Amino acid sequence: MSKIKLSKLAETLQGSEIVKLGATIKEKMQQGEKIYNYTIGDFDSSVFPIPAKLEEEVVRAYKEGYTTYPAAEGNLDLREAVSSFIAARQGLHYNTNEILIAAGGRPLIYAFYRAIIDPGDKVIYPVPSWNNNHYVHFTEGQHVIIEACPKNNFMLTANQIKDHIKGATLISLCSPLNPTGTTFDKNELGAICDLIIDENNTRTAGEKKLYLMYDQIYWTLCFGNTHHQDPVSLRPAMKEYTVFIDGISKSFAATGVPKQQPSKVISSISSQRSTNVYKKYSMVFSN
C-alpha cells in the first residue's frame, strides 16, 4: 500500500525526541521494570492534587450548568479576574479587552505566531527551550537559534542576542524556563528589553515591529530568593511590544482540568495592540 499523501507541513514535521524516549520507557515499564520516570513535564495527581477549593468550584460550576461553549475570547468574569490578579500580583495593568483565554497556552502561542509571522520572518529563540522550533516551522519563519550556556543558568543574554536583532520580528523567551527551572535576572532581561526598544525606534510607522513573546506560565512557582521579572514592569515602554503567555494549570497542578468552567485551565494573552486579530484566532481555539 502506498503511503498516504499529507500536506507539506505535516510531511516535514520534526519527530519529537521526548515521544521516542517515552515509548522506550513505556515498553520497559510494561515489561515490569521499575523506572524512576522524571521525564514528564506534568504532575502526579496523587502527589500534587489540585487545591480543594479549585476542585469544589469546578464541581459547582458543572452542577450549575456551565457545560456549554464559553465566550470565544473567554468569559468576561474570568478576564476581569485575570486583570485584577496581574494588577495585584505583578502591578501590571491590562484591560479585559487585552486579555484572551484559551484551553492551554499552545493555541494562544500558535495564534500569536500566526498573527505576526509571515514566511521568512526572523524568529529568535534560545535552545534549550520548548517547542519554538515547531511554531517557527508551522509559520514558515526563519529560525534564529541561540544556544544558551550553563554559566548563565541557560538563560539568553543581551550580548548573545544583539547581533541577530536587526530586522527580526519576534523574540520568544520563557522565564521561569522549561526545561531548566531557571529565571531571568533584572539586569539581563532589562538589557534585552533595551535592545528591543532601540531596534523598534529605528523602524518606520509602516514597518512591522519587533515583538517579545514572554511565556511566564511558571512564574508563581518561584521559590527561595528568586523573584520573577517581567519586561513590562522593568521597562514600561515594552508594553507595546510584549505579549504575555500565562495560566493557572502549573500553579494549581491542574494541567488536565476540563475547560468549560469559569475556574478552568486558564491561559491569558495580553497585548497593547487591538485584540481584534487575536479574537479571530481565539474563536478557533478556545471552544
Added chain:
Amino acid sequence: MDAIAPQAAIYLTIQIDYAGKKTADGRTLTTQADVTSYILDEAKLAVVPFYAFGASKDSAWYRLSVGTCKKEEIAEMLDMLRSALQKLS
C-alpha cells in the same frame, strides 16, 4: 555529575557528563544518547536530554521533572544512580 541550583517551576537541570566512559562489560558510551540509554538501563532513571529541547546532540545536560517524583523514592533512586555511575571506567 553537576546541577544548576533550581529557582522555579518543576524542573531541575543536571549534567551527566559520562560520554567516552566504558561500561562494566567493556562497551564504550560513545555518544550522549548512549549515556541516556545507559542511565535508563542501569539506574532505571529516565530524564530528558537537552538535545530533545533543541540543544546540540552532545549536550550532557538533562531536565529532571519533580512533578511526578515521589519523595520516598529519591534515596533509592540516588543509590541506583551512584552504583550505575561507579561501574563506569
